[in-house]
Amino acid sequence: MTALSLTVNDTRVAAEVAPRTSLADFLRDRQLLTGTHLGCEHGVCGACTVMIDGAPARSCIALAVTCEGAQVRTIEGFDDDALMARLREAFGAEHALQCGYCTPGMMIAAHDIVRRLAQADEARIRVELSGNLCRCTGYAGIVHAIRRVIEDGAD
Ligand code: FES
Ligand code: FES
Incomplete structure (x- = not known):
């Protein structure tokens, strides 16, 4: 086991972890932050972002021990974030989710x-989202939701 100290959602966390433990497993199994989903578990689908x-990162292929001293923010850490609140509303309005796994x-x-991209058009949003796969929606609603928030301007 290896000693690990990091910050998760603004809280200092210290733990002993096996060197092969992924950050995703550490967050889900040890911190009980199950909003981080696991799909492919090899860095393709983006569910574990x-x-x-x-910076966005895939927690399934990041070893927890490599996050020593890091600041990690999971979806739970955005509960009080104003921009995320706008995105939640837009995702709902644009039907940007079905099963919700992604x-x-x-x-x-x-x-x-x-x-990062206050001027992003639909084509750029699609490129930027290309690392996140969705089996249900066909992506149109997701892209429209992001576009809607960008067009409404910065916080
Ligand atoms: S579960 Fe991490 S990229 Fe798919
Ligand atoms: S809403 Fe089902 S995978 Fe995206």
Whole structure:
């Protein structure tokens, strides 16, 4: 086991973890933050997307021990975030989810897109979202939801 110390959703966390433990398993099984979903578990689908030190990352292929000292933010850490609240509303209005399995990762990716790309058009949003797969929606609603929030302007 290896000692691990990091910040998860603004809370300092210290734990002993097996070196092979993924960040996703650490968050879900040890921190009980089950909003981080696991789909492919090999870095393809984006369901496990979290923020690590301010950038989106796939927690299924990040080893927990490599996050020593990092700031990790999961979907639960966005509960009080004003931009995420706008995205939640837009996802609902645009029917941007069906089963919801991809949605936590999709919303973290969407939050990152809106923050970085105030001028993003539909084509750019689709490129930026290409690392997040959805089996249900056909993507149109997701893209429209992000576009709606971008058009409504920054917070
Ligand atoms: S579960 Fe991590 S990318 Fe699919
Ligand atoms: S809403 Fe079902 S996978 Fe995206």
